[in-house]
Structures are given as C-alpha cells and as structure tokens.
Amino acid sequence: MVYNTKQKKLILEYLKNSKGHVTAGDIVKHLTDSGTKVGTSTVYRFLDRLLEEGSVRRFASSEGACYQWAGDKECKNHYHFVCSRCGALLHVDCGELDRACEHIYKEHNFTVDLGNTVFCGVCEKCASKR
Amino acid sequence: MVYNTKQKKLILEYLKNSKGHVTAGDIVKHLTDSGTKVGTSTVYRFLDRLLEEGSVRRFASSEGACYQWAGDKECKNHYHFVCSRCGALLHVDCGELDRACEHIYKEHNFTVDLGNTVFCGVCEKCASKR
C-alpha cells in the first residue's frame, strides 16, 4: 500500500518542473518557501523510493547528490555537461556522441549510462573570460 | 617555500602506486597501517594543493571524493569509465571519442576536460551477470 500525501505530490511536482538537477536541500527549501513544512528525512526517503522505481536519476557532485526527474523520459536521450568554473548545466542533443557511445559499447564492451554520465569541462562563457 | 616532509612523500608514493581511484580515508588508513601517523586535515590540505597543481584529479562519488594521480601525464589523453556496479575504473583510448569531443567543442562551444570527465556505466563483467 502506498499513501498519497501532500508532501509527495509537491515533491513530485517540483521535480517535474525543474529542468536541471536538484538537491535534497533545494526541495526542502522550495516546499518550505511555498508554505508547506517538510522534513529532510521525508524528502530523502521519498527520493530513495523514486530512485528504486527509476523515476528519478541521481549523480554525485561536490555539493552533494543531485536528483533529476527521469520518469517522463525527456532527459533520457541527451547528454549533460557541467561547467567546472560556473557550475552551469547544459543539455545537449548530439548525434556525434550517440555514435561514440554506440562505438564504446561495441568495441570497448562498456555500456555508458547516459543518465549518470556528466561531462566536465568549461563552457563558452567561462572559456572566453580567460 | 614548500617543505618536503615524510607525510607528503608517503602520500605521493601511495597515489602513484594506486592504479585506480583513492579516497582521502584510504590514504589516512594506508599511512596509519604502514606505521606513519597522519592527520586527516594534512591529507585534505595536501590533496587540495595537488589538485591546484594538476597533479591529481578528483571526482565525486556517493562515498565521497575520489582522487587519482595524474601528474605523470599517462592519463591525460584517454578516457575514464567507472562501472557503477563494481567500481572498476577503465582507461580507454578511443579515436571515436576524440572526434566527438572535437565536435562538441566546435558545434556546442563546450571544452570537455578529459582529466575530470568520468563516464558512468556498466562494465562487461557486470553486464553479463544480470
């Protein structure tokens, strides 16, 4: 049995509306700011469940775990780039990379998990600064 | 001025001899087990310095930050894959990926930092298990 609570509804809603990645703290802050009190543990517990269900994907960053809605499959087929200078997150659709991943799977026997792979580098803006 | 201490020598040695990735805790444990007492803060401070120098690369994981020796430039020009199931670290030389990075730089204006990019996925062994 799974109960349908206000907190769950709000967390889900926030996740779906957040294009990028979101930390547990972001969620708590958002709900609190919106007037609904929510405990940290509730958020973590719910995220864990979503993770098991596959509705959400998680990747580690230096500021803690980031979560991203994955249930709608919108983010399943593109790549993520994080700028190590400004922290910007870019979403890129790229056939060239598709080919590379395919190649890696066939030639190097490694199944790249797009959901959890984040390319680190320097974005356009930051590159032009220095 | 930079002093040359026993701790630094030992940390460096351990990093160079560790093929894979290593956490701060691993270093402390290793030195302690080898008979040399070392403070956690010493390890973190030294790693930070190495990071700035570029002698070491860091990536986040759910168990904390992982560090990897990079000073000998052996690892500069190839790609790293981490298996999310068994934790294995693979080093792959791949022209296909070179092409893809080149493409990303030209078409998407993003400079991929090979040193810090780690592909997550599932390795051959683990894939065949399930």
Added chain:
DNA sequence: CTAGTTGCAAAGAGTTTGCATGGCG
C-alpha cells in the same frame, strides 16, 4: 482502525577550519 508516512532529533560520514606544536631549510 491499521499500516504507511511524517517530522523531529540524534547519530554518522566526509570535509573544512582554527590553533598551538613541531620540524624543514
């Protein structure tokens, strides 16, 4: 009513910082 859910508080793990002591040069 009953079992799943919540929020608080406390416990843990990893990392950082302040400060007095120690040791390289």
Added chain:
DNA sequence: CGCCATGCAAACTCTTTGCAACTAG
C-alpha cells in the same frame, strides 16, 4: 631561527536512522 606543515579537536554539511505522533484509505 623563521616559516611552513602537521595533528588534534571542533565546526559544518549532507545524509541516515529511531521513534512517537499523525493520517490516508
């Protein structure tokens, strides 16, 4: 001897766990 480096302890952040109170079905 002076200055950098070290190590301890305390502070912090993120995350997990225990438990009593609460609530959806």
